[in-house]
Amino acid sequence: MDFKLNEVQLAVRDAARTFAEKYVRPRIDEIEKAEEFPQDLFDVMAEMGLLGVPYPEEHGGIGAGYVATAVALEEIGKVSASAATLLTVCYLPLDAFHLFANETQTEKYLVPGIAGEYRGSFAFTEPGTGSDPKQLTTIAKKVGDKYYISGTKRFISNAAYPGPMVVFAKETENEQCTAFIIDKFCKGYSLSNAWDKVSLHGSHVYDVFLDEVEVGEEDVLGAHGQxxxxxxxxxxxxxxxxxxxxxxxxxxxxxxxxxxxxxxxxxxxxxxxxxxxxxxxxxxxxxxxxxxxxxxxxxxxxxxxxxxxxxxxxxxxxxxxxxxxxxxxxxxxxxxxxxxxxxxxxxxxxxxxxxxxxxxxxxxxxxxxxxxxxxxxxxxxxxxxxxxx
Amino acid sequence: MNVLVCVKQVPDTTEIKIDPVTNTLIREGVPSILNTFDTYALEAALRLKDSEKAKVTVISMGLPKAKDVLKEAISVGADEAYLVSDRSFGGADTLATSYTLTRTIQFLEERSGEKFDIIFCGKQAIDGDTAQVGPEIAEHMGYAQVTYATEVEVKNGKAIVRKDTDDGYCVLAARLPCVISVTKAPYELRFATIKGKLRANRAEIETLSNDVLKIDPEKIGLKGSPTKVKRSFTPELKKAGVVLSGDDPGAMGAKLMGMLRDAKIL
The missing domain is CATH 1.20.140.10 (Butyryl-CoA Dehydrogenase, subunit A, domain 3)
Incomplete structure (x- = not known):
């Protein structure tokens, strides 16, 4: 049995190790105490290519697969779980786009996301549910050819940054759970203060309040009910x-x-x-x-x-x-x-x-x-x- | 624009230990790195790649494992790299080294039909600390040279160089082609991206031996080195001095005189 990493995985590990040891470790204190993860460190992470490790090269990624992704996160987690968590929560919407976005959405969201042009969010959890879509209370009401999303999402990472957010909501017409892509800070978007917590002081989560956030059919991720x-x-x-x-x-x-x-x-x-x-x-x-x-x-x-x-x-x-x-x-x-x-x-x-x-x-x-x-x-x-x- | 950077692989320590028997550096157990000043020379060249679309070529004279630092250079953006390696180059002092590098530069120019506009070197290597190779290359090539550079840009066919001095800095213009040796600068060095590392891993680095370069054997290696190292040694650490303290300067003076007489200094 061969436990050796291949050439691509090694290159990813080395980059992640360099990021963790050279850039993150000297600033751990700052990361733990700052209100947000420093933008310049995020930029280094993006420029190194770490945001694109699992995604295809044709979209600007490395195409290195999930063993390489795991190794990268492990390397960063050794030094700072907060920094590694930032990368992880950026992967969540990117994974959603990679797996389910259409061509237009891929160009609009996946490609710039891999390039580090925004910090995306993934919003499923609510005060009343963390895993069960049947319990969702966030609704998407159809009026004409638009949808209006209202509800509260809990413990949402990167919520204080502009960029896309994948929001799960129940369509009022048919009760089916659908994923929509909204632009954070659009009309009807607001958020709480960051939660004060014992873990991951350098990774901040918020409650997000959606009040009739307007989206169109083109903002449906995947299919209705998917x-x-x-x-x-x-x-x-x-x-x-x-x-x-x-x-x-x-x-x-x-x-x-x-x-x-x-x-x-x-x-x-x-x-x-x-x-x-x-x-x-x-x-x-x-x-x-x-x-x-x-x-x-x-x-x-x-x-x-x-x-x-x-x-x-x-x-x-x-x-x-x-x-x-x-x-x-x-x-x-x-x-x-x-x-x-x-x-x-x-x-x-x-x-x-x-x-x-x-x-x-x-x-x-x-x-x-x-x-x-x-x-x-x-x-x-x-x-x-x-x-x- | 076409620029070249000379780099050296050195032991990763500023506390070089010397073998007392052979009077040579002890390199075992010390990881090797790209010479610190050379990283700034490379950065200066890569900035010209950013601004002038310069092609950046890197050369290093050393053992086969020096390919590691050449790959490191490629991983941060250098376009191509060559290792200058041959047993006959061994034991070279700065004169033989600079001559070998000069002939290599001329060989590459002749082979490609393109001159290098600027030849960058680090100010000095952190293992030998001579700071002679860069200026010697300039002499061999008959080029203008600027040392202690921290910033380089090209305007109207001239290199505009900010040069560190003891009192501050000055800005000089040098006709191209020229040689510029670079010192530490107050800016962040670029890092290798994952794609850069992969490009470096896959890069073919040609080794240029003297079979290819055909340099006069009398001018390379030990034979071409007029410098003879008589002895290398680590200076003994001085013992801590004696501090006399008290309220009566006269009595302390007398005590000092007594100690100097006891030590047979007086």
Whole structure:
């Protein structure tokens, strides 16, 4: 079995590593405290080509596939989960455009999005639902040849930036869930202050209020009533992306724990000499290895089964549920290696713990991931997961 | 417009250690990088690519692994690169190096039928620190030269160069073709994009040996190097001095005199 990355994947990893180490790491404090992720860093990310890693070259992307995408997010996540999350939430609308946009929409949204000309948004979640389209309360009312969208969307990333937002709404005519593309800051668009939260201080989410936002037929993404497919299709890759971000935090906290164990002296010897510390480090290392293997397998599935979105969703839901919980456990283990210093901001590992706390609760909870994956496995005659792979 | 950049692969450290037996640099275990000043020379050339659509060619004299820094140059935008490598070039001092590079530049010009308008070098390499190769190339070529450059633009067939001085800076004009050695400048260097890295990975870098260049063997390598290194050594660190303090200057003076006599200095 060959775990070596190919030439393209290596080029992506190197670029992501350079972005993380050279550009993000020196500015972590600023990223954590600023009201928005610095525009100049976003520009570097775009110029390097990181926004286009999974998308075809004909649209300005790299066409490197999802293993490369996962590796890039993991590299950035090792240094800053907030920076990696920014890339992930930019991928969400881009994935939706890549999978479902028509030619005109592709030119209008996918191509400039890959070039970093805007920070797009993906708005499904509402105060009353995070995954179930039947519970949507945002409505699209048809008047003549226009639609007027009203409702509240919750925890929406990039909402404070101009650009397109993919909005899911129930059409009042027929109750079907449809995805629309709106321009943020159009008439009827407003937003709350950013949510104050324990995780991802450098990644900001808002409530978005839509009051009779006007769109036309040309702004329907995919087909009428295809909203659920678009949600599943897009978040199948979103689950993979967030799994990569949190696998990255595990790698980051592992590096910190090993370094600390070798440097921290107790009774004239480094604490690395103590069996309890060795045991913890081994557990962290095993968890990192497990997460990485899961991540790369699911990413390889995403590359291999392109077109079979439910197979990809089963695979990415399976690992998202697992890695989310594992990230919290692993990062706490790494914090504990640091003893009392672990909870101080100076040692950074506390940031990894705080950031991973959102892992089981973002892009679908860890619980619902297991329900999705379990449902696929048990309902399907073909078997979505084969233990003999 | 056609410009060329001379670059060198150097050890990634400013604290070079010297083998006390062989008097040579210890390179083992030290990662190699593109010489810091050369990155600014490359940036100056790439800015001319942006503004003047200049074609940027990069050359490096060194071991086969120096192809890594040439690929790095391509990854940030250089158009083509050549490695100048031959066992007979080994042991060259700055004179032999600059002569070899000069003949390489002339070879490339003859082969392509196009002259280079500007030859860029870094101010100096961070391993040898001589700052001689750039100016020597200018002498070999018979070109004007400007050193300590931080900004270069081309106007009316002349290079307009901002040159750092001890007191500030001055702006000079040099007739083309010329040689410009570049120092650290206060601007961000460009980075490699993913596509740039892929282009670099796939780039063919031709190695120019002396079979191709046909340089007079008496003028290359050790034979062509009048510089003889008698001894290289790391200066011993001085011990911390003694500080005398007290309220009575007279008594302290007397104590100092006693210490100097004890040390047989007086």
């Amino acid at each position: 909203g659920f497919d678009i949600l599943i299709g897009t978040t199948a890759y979103g689950k993979l992306a967030f799994s990569a971000v949190f696998t990255g935090t595990m790698g980051g906290s592992y590096d910190m724990a090993v370094k600390y164990a070798k440097e921290k002296m107790h009774r004239d010897k480094p604490i690395a000499k103590f069996p309890t510390v060795q045991s913890r480090i081994a557990q962290i290392a095993a968890n990192v290895m497990a997460a990485k293997l899961c991540l790369y397998k699911a990413a390889a599935d995403a590359d291999e089964y392109a077109g079979d979105i439910r197979k990809i969703q089963c695979s990415t839901a399976l690992i998202k549920g697992y890695i989310s919980d594992l990230a919290v456990e692993t990062n706490v283990l790494a914090l504990n290696v640091h003893g009392a210093y672990g909870v101080t901001a100076e040692y950074q590992v506390e940031r990894m713990v705080r950031d991973s706390l959102v892992a089981p609760n973002i892009e679908g909870s860890a619980d619902i991931q297991r329900l999705i994956a379990g449902g696929y496995i048990l309902r399907s005659k073909e078997g979505y997961f084969d233990a003999n792979f």
